[in-house]
Amino acid sequence: MESNKDSMIDKAEARDSSNDVDVRLLDTILASKSLKDDKGLETGAHSLRKNGLSVELKSTPNVRIEKKEDHPGIDVFVRDDTPLEFVHVPVIITKGGFDDVVYNDFHIGRNAHAIIVAGCGIHNDDACNAQHDGIHRFFLDEGADVQYVENHYGEGEGSGERILNPETDVHLGKGAVLRMEMVQIKGVDSTVRTTNAELDDNATLLVTEKIMTSQKQSAKTIFNVKLNGKDSKCQVTSRSYAIDDSSQKFISNIEGNAKCFAHVECDAIIRDHGKVTSEPAITANDVDANMIHEAQIGKIAGEQLVKLMTLGLSEKEAEKEIINGFLA
Amino acid sequence: MIELKDIAITKGGRQILHDINLRIPDNEFVAITGPNGSGKSTLAKIMMGIEKPDSGMILMDGKDITDLTIPQRAAQGIAFAFQAPVSFKGITVRRLMELASKKELSKSEVCNYLSKVGLCANNYLSREVNSSLSGGELKRIEIASVLARHASVSIFDEPEAGIDLWSFKNLIDVFGELRAECNGSIVVISHQERILNIADRVVLLEDGTIKDVIKQGEKYSLFTDQIRCCKC
Ligand SMILES: Nc1ncnc2c1ncn2[C@@H]1O[C@H](COP(=O)(O)OP(=O)(O)O)[C@@H](O)[C@H]1O
Ligand SMILES: [Mg+2]
Numbered sequence: 141m142e143s144n145k146d147s148m149i150d151k152a153e154a155r156d157s158s159n160d161v162d163v164r165l166l167d168t169i170l171a172s173k174s175l176k177d178d179k180g181l182e183t184g185a186h187s188l189r190k191n192g193l194s195v196e197l198k199s200t201p202n203v204r205i206e207k208k209e210d211h212p213g214i215d216v217f218v219r220d221d222t223p224l225e226f227v228h229v230p231v232i233i234t235k236g237g238f239d240d241v242v243y244n245d246f247h248i249g250r251n252a253h254a255i256i257v258a259g260c261g262i263h264n265d266d267a268c269n270a271q272h273d274g275i276h277r278f279f280l281d282e283g284a285d286v287q288y289v290e291n292h293y294g295e296g297e298g299s300g301e302r303i304l305n306p307e308t309d310v311h312l313g314k315g316a317v318l319r320m321e322m323v324q325i326k327g328v329d330s331t332v333r334t335t336n337a338e339l340d341d342n343a344t345l346l347v348t349e350k351i352m353t354s355q356k357q358s359a360k361t362i363f364n365v366k367l368n369g370k371d372s373k374c375q376v377t378s379r380s381y382a383i384d385d386s387s388q389k390f391i392s393n394i395e396g397n398a399k400c401f402a403h404v405e406c407d408a409i410i411r412d413h414g415k416v417t418s419e420p421a422i423t424a425n426d427v428d429a430n431m432i433h434e435a436q437i438g439k440i441a442g443e444q445l446v447k448l449m450t451l452g453l454s455e456k457e458a459e460k461e462i463i464n465g466f467l468a
Numbered sequence: 469m470i471e472l473k474d475i476a477i478t479k480g481g482r483q484i485l486h487d488i489n490l491r492i493p494d495n496e497f498v499a500i501t502g503p504n505g506s507g508k509s510t511l512a513k514i515m516m517g518i519e520k521p522d523s524g525m526i527l528m529d530g531k532d533i534t535d536l537t538i539p540q541r542a543a544q545g546i547a548f549a550f551q552a553p554v555s556f557k558g559i560t561v562r563r564l565m566e567l568a569s570k571k572e573l574s575k576s577e578v579c580n581y582l583s584k585v586g587l588c589a590n591n592y593l594s595r596e597v598n599s600s601l602s603g604g605e606l607k608r609i610e611i612a613s614v615l616a617r618h619a620s621v622s623i624f625d626e627p628e629a630g631i632d633l634w635s636f637k638n639l640i641d642v643f644g645e646l647r648a649e650c651n652g653s654i655v656v657i658s659h660q661e662r663i664l665n666i667a668d669r670v671v672l673l674e675d676g677t678i679k680d681v682i683k684q685g686e687k688y689s690l691f692t693d694q695i696r697c698c699k700c
């Protein structure tokens with residue numbers, strides 16, 4: 141095997157900046173309102189995967205990205221004390237007939253600070269399914285601070301389904317902070333998202349997920365969090381919007397094994413025949429564990445529509461405004 | 469000018485308003501007062517189109533608006549501040565103010581509206597109008613959203629609730645400014661004597677009927693013989 145990294149990159153499916161599909165998928169999954177200073181893919185460390193192949197890899201002095209030798213996927217190493225670096229790891233699929241399983245590991249050094257922008261965009265005009273299952277593992281050393289942003293997006297006219305089943309394992313060292321923002325607004329037919337986390341002393345995990353499903357789509361998210369460390373904290377905020385005949389299920393399983401704090405909040409708006417299930421479980425195994433769960437499912441509140449209508453919005457406009465805000 | 473003619477409404481088998489006749493000319497400040505449950509909020513909601521009367525007519529500048537929807541009435545220049553403000557997950561104070569004024573607002577424009585209700589824009593601009601705000605804060609934002617409408621008929625349902633004394637004086641100035649600027653009518657539902665004192669007219673509602681109308685300057689003893697027992 142060649143040791144030259146560049147030769148490990150497959151040019152067969154290279155990114156095509158003149159191709160609308162490539163550009164739109166990347167723009168959609170890399171756009172995030174919370175990332176004001178993000179300069180995108182062109183600068184900084186990144187890895188791009190397209191149609192099951194690794195097509196771009198770029199490291200920087202503080203961020204080393206390496207292709208895995210045993211599995212498809214990458215290892216990302218962020219050096220100790222890195223001040224702040226963006227790392228982009230998007231995946232795009234532009235045709236059907238794929239069942240892509242990828243293993244990405246993020247090793248974040250002590251007191252390093254990174255913003256990782258991930259996501260998967262699928263364009264499927266074919267009759268066969270396009271599937272991407274990302275298996276991500278995060279290892280944050282003591283004092284590391286990471287923001288992880290993931291957008292999922294699907295499009296295309298084909299009868300083939302667009303399927304995403306991400307699995308995320310999180311290990312937070314002492315005082316480490318991980319903020320995860322996960323968004324799936326459009327076009328994914330079926331998704332099962334599993335996040336497992338364990339937290340050491342003083343570690344903090346903040347998760348926000350926003351999911352919209354329509355037509356016959358289904359989405360299921362599962363959070364298994366173990367608060368093992370003293371003064372560890374976990375906040376999970378889930379917002380879902382289910383319309384047409386779509387369905388969503390939110391399952392959380394938070395264990396407080398020490399003096400810790402957990403707050404799980406699940407809000408869902410349903411319309412048409414949309415269905416949402418919220419299955420919370422909080423377990424306190426320590427007398428100093430403080431755990432809260434809140435869940436709310438229902439139609440848009442009538443009084444919210446009325447208030448916006450008194451400002452001059454039509455009922456449709458009011459509904460759109462409320463949903464935009466809810467999923468913003 | 470807004471005019472109510474023979475307005476009546478029944479809810480849950482009980483008549484809430486009986487033949488209400490009230491005409492509020494441009495530039496007039498009318499206060500509506502009366503015991504809890506006398507029908508004040510219902511009357512205000514009928515003006516905004518939130519409740520539909522069983523009979524009677526509502527005219528705006530002589531035009532029949534009885535069958536207009538809420539947004540159509542908003543377009544006619546009617547604005548309403550709710551007694552119990554509505555909260556929204558995900559809609560920021562700035563966004564709400566922009567929706568109310570129908571345009572993008574600079575920070576200083578939002579600040580201008582918020583300072584009138586005693587809030588400092590820096591702390592609130594990007595806050596969501598959700599239940600993390602206190603009742604008093606939500607109430608002030610609700611009032612500010614009506615100020616941003618620059619409507620020709622502005623209705624405030626018990627605006628004083630949750631407002632501290634310092635801001636309360638500002639609030640009274642705000643009504644004065646609003647009147648000067650829009651040449652509009654202002655309808656304030658209130659129990660506060662200081663508000664009743666600055667009104668051109670005070671309408672006393674009791675059991676769904678107008679018991680009395682007192683003009684500015686007239687001596688009134690609204691609260692002396694109001695202690696009534698319930699008619700069980
Ligand atoms: N949906 C309803 N069904 C029956 N009674 C109602 C309904 N809504 C309001 N009411 C009654 O109408 C009366 C007037 O209410 P409201 O206009 O809110 O009074 P006010 O604002 O003067 O306190 C109250 O007695 C209230 O209980
Ligand atoms: Mg009332």
